[in-house]
Structure formats: C-alpha cells, structure tokens
Amino acid sequence: MRDLLEALGLNPLVLAAGGAGGLLRALSSTRHSLRERIVSPLCGALAAGYLTAAGVHLLRSIAVPLPDDPLATFGAVGFIIGVSAMWLSDFVMMVVMKRLDKSQGFSQNLTENANRNSLRPPQTYDFKGF
Numbered sequence: 186m187r188d189l190l191e192a193l194g195l196n197p198l199v200l201a202a203g204g205a206g207g208l209l210r211a212l213s214s215t216r217h218s219l220r221e222r223i224v225s226p227l228c229g230a231l232a233a234g235y236l237t238a239a240g241v242h243l244l245r246s247i248a249v250p251l252p253d254d255p256l257a258t259f260g261a262v263g264f265i266i267g268v269s270a271m272w273l274s275d276f277v278m279m280v281v282m283k284r285l286d287k288s289q290g291f292s293q294n295l296t297e298n299a300n301r302n303s304l305r306p307p308q309t310y311d312f313k314g315f
Contacts, residue, residue: 203264203270204233206271210271229270233262
C-alpha cells in the first residue's frame, strides 16, 4: 500500500496528519451532515497529501522558523492544511451558491419577461440539490 501511495506522490504520514485535521473539522462542527462529516477526513487527507510540500516550501521561503525534524514539520503543516482546506472549501462553496442564487433570480426574471411574448412554458432551474 505504501508503494502505491508513494507512486501517486502521497506520503502516508502527511495523509494521516491531513486526515486528522479533517477529523477535527468534522468533530468540531455541528451544522454539517453525517455525509460531510464522513467525507471531511478523506478530503483533508487528500488536500494535505498534495499541498503539504508546497506549504512547507512556502513557509521556508518566507523564513518562518520550523522544527529541525522534517517529519514534525510535514506532519504539522499537513494537519493545518487538512483543517483549513475544509474550511476554505466551505467558504468557496458558500460564495458559489450565493452567486448561483443571484444569477438564478436574474435569469428567472429574463425568462418570465421572454415568456410573456411567447407560448413556451417557463423553464426553471433548481440548483439547491447540489
């Protein structure tokens, strides 16, 4: 299993740290559904698996003091990415859904105005299922 993960460019330590970060997010939130709580550690692990090396590189390039032990550094950064990636994805999805609601209302008004002059029934789009 370790060989497969390393072939995919994923460090098992970083995946575990990111999964623990996603688990913290899942346990600390009361407004998310059971499905979101189950998926959160998986997404945190994947985000940490692919973003931790870039995060460590960024921290080193701006001269942030880091531990001498690379395992501790990668584990800590992976955990932080696992937690914050889920919060960031929640924020991005909230912005996208607000934009869809606004655009749906705007397009619905255009559709209603166009349908006054035609015999076609109005088309409605329901994005609330996403």
